[in-house]
Amino acid sequence: MKISARNQFAGTVTAITPGAVNGTVKVDIGGGHHVTASITEEAIADLALRPGDRVTVIVKASDVLIGK
Template structure:
């Protein structure tokens, strides 16, 4: 499958926390860095996501915000 997202980062799921509608998925990308994604509970179930799974984080965005 070809996709347009150029930012593709491999990692391992370290935590999946379901909520009322969305789940928070934390992915360890190495070097002590985590990426957190909020996706629907349905997506978590469809992808059968679980701690320890090897995944690819895809980032496609026109805005990247940084605050301090």
């Protein structure tokens, strides 16, 4: 599969926190860095995500905001 997103990080699922509609998936991308994604419970089930799974985090955003 080819995709246009260039920000791709290989990692390992470290935690999944279920929610009513969306759950959070925490991924260790190495170097002490983690990415947490909020995705639908349906997507978590369809991908059969489990802690320890090797995944690719794909970031596609038109805006990135930082506040202080």
